[in-house]
Amino acid sequence: MTSTEQLTGERADLLQTLRRHRGFLLHTVDGLTDEQAATRTTVSELCLGGLIKHVAGTEQRWMLFAVGGAEAMEREPIDWVGQFRMAPGETLAGLVERFQSVADETDELIAALDLDSAHPLPEAPWFEPGASWTVRRVVLHLIAETSQHAGHADILREAIDGAKTMG
Template identity: 80%
Template sequence: MTISEQVVTGERADLLQALRRHRGFLRQTVDGITDAQAASRTTVSELCLGGLIKHVALTEERWMRFAVGGADAMESEPIDWVGQFRMVEGETLAGLLDEYDRVASRTDELVATLDLDSAHPLPVAPWFEPGASWSVRRVLLHVIAETSQHAGHADILREAIDGAKTMG
């Protein structure tokens, strides 16, 4: 059964609604731009709009792997820490958005079915409290916060391209 066939209510519906809203803001920032614009750096940072779409999709996918199988599952695929923020040769904005849609669909299905109280120890990293665990609920809140934060970054980048404002 897919998410579209299920009735999601209560807390799960609220989490999905918040995540979908911020995904929508992020997607709106790239509406109507070219691949060249999506790949362009408009600030002194390495960020570009296409790279932000790619990063948010990769981040959501990794955290949902964590929600299902813990740190080992999250770290089961290598990360290109630099390339995830850039569009590389051969990537298109449409392709990155399609991948984001695939990841989002999978997340939505998991939100409808996972035990929100199930928890896993966080991976060992200097930015995590040693020995801490996160529940699926906490993971979803983190994904919502990441998506929201990067939607704001994207809004700044888009405004520098052509003056368009998504959120202001």
Template identity: 80%
Template sequence: MTVSDSVTTGERADLLQTLRKHRAFLRQTTDGLTDAQAATRSTASELCLGGLIKHVTNVEKRWARFAVGGAEAMNAEPIDWTGQFRMAEGETLAGLLADFDRVASDTDALLGTLDLDTAHPLPEAPWFEPGTSWTVRRVVLHMIAETAQHAGHADILRESIDGAKTMG
């Protein structure tokens, strides 16, 4: 039985459906682009579409690890805070999208198994209030917010590259 078969109603289904919708918006911003276009910095920022796909993939993967094992699991792999927003030499849009899809599928399956009320203390970081814990539910809401925010950024980048408007 797949997650979509086992989770068809209720809060969990609503959360997963919303996350999937915003992933689709983000993914759609890359439709028809070449690797060079996906790597283009089309605004004053460091952001490129391939980098946003890579960043959202990494964010989702890290928060999924947090949902299972807390801050220690989340920080088990190092993160390249600067390079995550750029396409590195040898990276392709197709490869980044394949990783994005794999992580999304893994997250969807995982969220079908977790208790949404399970909570873990957040890692120590300047942007988290010390001693705060988040439930799996809050983690999913954060994934949704992060993906939606970056889908909006991606729409602006795409419009700057070739005039295409993916969300409006």
């Protein structure tokens, strides 16, 4: 695979943007205890550790799609509720380590995959029937997903101790 340090142009831009938003998300958990990371600070089920877990799982599944299509993406079932919570025995450090491992794998794939390669989307009510996404579209989706959840995380963190990612 191509080293991500040697990337230029579109690939470098996509990767730099994804890394920036991952950094915003990771900043929201900096210095927290496991108990703080598992705390629900709003009426929603979201906690900071759960957001780290969710974004890592989502990124991993979408990159499985980028490589092998819907079938590869759907090999493992999704815990729709548990993906947003820290389970007993999970630690923030462990969730961050997995997040970073998934990010490293994604970065290598972005460096190597054909951005124009496309696969039909899985059948789901939230996807247009018969639509396909390119690897480029998958990466853009990951940027949007990570950015959105970094914003959620910033609100949750501010409710814990007043810290802000952007403030």
